[in-house]
Amino acid sequence: MSTFDLHAKIPNNVDLAADRRLQRALEHWQPHYLSWWNEMGPDGFQDKDIYLRTAIGVSGDDWAQFDYVRMPDYRWGIFLADQVPDRKVSFGDHLGQPAWQEVPGEHRTTLRRIIVTQGDTEPASVEQQRRLGLTAPSLYDLRNLFQVNVEEGRHLWAMVYLLHSYFGAEGRDEAEELLARRAGDADKPRILDAFNQPCNDWLSFFCFTMFADRDGKFQLASLAESGFDPLSRTCRFMLTEEAHHMFVGDTGLERILRRSAQLTRLDPAGDARAQGGIDLPTIQRFINFWFSYCLDLFGSEVSTNASDFFAAGLKGRFNEEKRYTEHTALNQTKTIWMPRAGQLVAEDIDLRNAMNECLREDYVDDCQNAIRRWSKAVQSEGVDFEVTLPNPRFHRHQGIYAGLTFDLRGNLISQEEFDRRKAEWLPSTADLEYLRSIMQPVYEPGRIANWIAPPKKGINNNEFAFEYVKL
Ligand SMILES: [Fe+2]
Ligand SMILES: [Fe+2]
Numbered sequence: 260m261s262t263f264d265l266h267a268k269i270p271n272n273v274d275l276a277a278d279r280r281l282q283r284a285l286e287h288w289q290p291h292y293l294s295w296w297n298e299m300g301p302d303g304f305q306d307k308d309i310y311l312r313t314a315i316g317v318s319g320d321d322w323a324q325f326d327y328v329r330m331p332d333y334r335w336g337i338f339l340a341d342q343v344p345d346r347k348v349s350f351g352d353h354l355g356q357p358a359w360q361e362v363p364g365e366h367r368t369t370l371r372r373i374i375v376t377q378g379d380t381e382p383a384s385v386e387q388q389r390r391l392g393l394t395a396p397s398l399y400d401l402r403n404l405f406q407v408n409v410e411e412g413r414h415l416w417a418m419v420y421l422l423h424s425y426f427g428a429e430g431r432d433e434a435e436e437l438l439a440r441r442a443g444d445a446d447k448p449r450i451l452d453a454f455n456q457p458c459n460d461w462l463s464f465f466c467f468t469m470f471a472d473r474d475g476k477f478q479l480a481s482l483a484e485s486g487f488d489p490l491s492r493t494c495r496f497m498l499t500e501e502a503h504h505m506f507v508g509d510t511g512l513e514r515i516l517r518r519s520a521q522l523t524r525l526d527p528a529g530d531a532r533a534q535g536g537i538d539l540p541t542i543q544r545f546i547n548f549w550f551s552y553c554l555d556l557f558g559s560e561v562s563t564n565a566s567d568f569f570a571a572g573l574k575g576r577f578n579e580e581k582r583y584t585e586h587t588a589l590n591q592t593k594t595i596w597m598p599r600a601g602q603l604v605a606e607d608i609d610l611r612n613a614m615n616e617c618l619r620e621d622y623v624d625d626c627q628n629a630i631r632r633w634s635k636a637v638q639s640e641g642v643d644f645e646v647t648l649p650n651p652r653f654h655r656h657q658g659i660y661a662g663l664t665f666d667l668r669g670n671l672i673s674q675e676e677f678d679r680r681k682a683e684w685l686p687s688t689a690d691l692e693y694l695r696s697i698m699q700p701v702y703e704p705g706r707i708a709n710w711i712a713p714p715k716k717g718i719n720n721n722e723f724a725f726e727y728v729k730l
Contacts, residue, residue, distance in 0.1 A: 270336030284423050295438040299386045308729040317496050325719045333409045337420045340495035348486035350579050350586035351572040358488040362425045366571050375433050378418030381411045383454035386442035394698040396708035402727035403507045410500045417493045453552040460694040466549035468508030474556045477622045484575030509629050518712040520640035536710045539644045544686045551654035557619040559658040566611035577621040
C-alpha cells in the first residue's frame with residue numbers, strides 16, 4: 260500500500276518528497292497550472308464555497324471526502340492506484356514479461372504521444388465548459404459541473420506527473436504545452452476535434468459528460484491494461500473519479516428527457532417548447548451530434564497505430580486481462596464495412612489493425628444501455644417516443660467514413676440529401692438560440708429550471724435542497 264502525503268504542497272501517494280528534482284519541477288509547474296485555472300477555469304464562482312469531493316485515498320468506499328472548498332484552493336494531487344505485485348504485460352508481443360516500471364526505450368515516443376493526447380483532453384473540457392456556471396439550472400447541477408471541472412484538472416496533474424517523471428526535458432515541455440493550447444482556438448487548438456467544439460448550454464454539457472467522458476472511460480480502461488505500470492496505475496485511479504462524470508451526463512439527459520415528456524403531455528398541442536421546455540426531437544439532435552463526434556475520438560476503424568500500440572503492450576482492449584483468453588490477437592480478423600467506389604463492402608481486417616473498432620463497439624454497447632433506460636423514462640411519462648443512437652457511420656469526421664455522407668441508419672446518401680435533411684438530424688443555429696433563451700440561472704437551494712426534472716437524490720446523502728454552493 261502506498262503512503263499518502265495529503266499536507267504536502269502537492270498532495271500525493273508517490274513519495275514525491277523522496278525525489279527532490281521531480282518535486283521541484285512539479286512545484287515549478289504548479290503556479291503555471293494555477294494561472295491557467297484562473298484564466299481558463301470556470302467563469303465566476305472562484306471565491307465561492309462549493310461542496311466538493313476531494314481524493315484522500317485510492318481504494319475502498321472512503322477514498323474521498325466532501326467539504327466546502329473554494330475552487331482555487333482545491334487540493335489537486337497525484338494519486339496512483341496501488342501496485343499489483345509481480346504484474347506482467349498481459350497482451351501483445353511482450354505477453355508474460357514483467358510490467359515496465361520505467362519507459363521502455365523503444366516505445367518512448369509512442370507512449371509520450373499517448374499520454375499527451377489523453378492529457379490534452381482534460382484541460383480542454385474545462386475550457387469548453389467554463390461559462391456554464393452562469394446558466395446553471397440548480398445549485399445541485401452547478402456543484403456537479405465544478406466537481407467535474409476540478410477533477411479534470413486533477414487528471415491533467417496525473418498526466419503531467421507521468422510526463423515530468425518519466426520523459427525528462429521533453430516531458431516538461433509537453434507539460435507546458437498542455438497549458439498553452441486552448442479549446443476551439445484557431446492557432447493553438449486542442450489535439451482532438453471533439454475537444455474544440457463549443458459546449459455553451461447545459462444540454463450540450465450533459466451530452467458531453469455522457470458521451471465524451473464515457474470515451475474517457477474506455478480510453479482510460481484500455482490504458483489501465485498497459486504494460487507501462489505507472490500509466491496503468493494512474494488510469495485505474497482516474498476511472499474511479501470518471502464514474503461520477505458519466506453519472507452527471509447520464510442522469511442529466513434522463514432528467515431533461517423526463518421533463519420534456521411531462522411538458523409534451525401538459526401542452527394541448529404536445530409542444531414542449533410552448534411550455535418553455537426542450538422538445539424531444541431537439542434532444543435527439545444533440546445526442547446525434549455529440550455521439551458522432553465522440554466516436555471520432557476512437558481513431559480510424561483500420562489503424563496501424565492501434566496495431567502498434569497493442570503489439571507493444573501499451574494499450575489493450577477493454578478489460579483485456581479479465582475478458583479475453585487469447586491475448587496476442589494474431590491470425591484473427593474482424594469484419595469491417597469498407598467504403599469502396601460508392602458502396603459498402605464487408606472486408607476481413609487483421610484484428611490488430613481493428614483495435615480502435617473493437618473499443619468503439621464496446622463504447623457503443625455501453626451507450627446503448629443508457630439509451631434504453633432513457634426511452635423507458637420517457638414512455639413512463641406517457642409519451643410514445645424512442646430515443647436512439649445514430650449508426651456509427653453517421654456524421655463522422657475521422658476514420659474510413661469521414662468525407663462521406665450517411666443517414667441515421669448508416670446508408671450511404673448523397674451530399675445533397677444530407678444537406679437537405681441536416682436540420683432534422685443535427686442541432687441548428689435556431690436550436691442553439693432557443694436553448695440560450697431558456698437557460699437562465701436558478702441559484703436558490705431546492706429550486707430548479709423548468710426544462711429539467713430534479714434528481715432523484717442529492718450528493719453524498721444530502722437532499723436536493725442542500726446548499727451545494729454558497730453564493
Ligand atoms: Fe478526465
Ligand atoms: Fe471526466
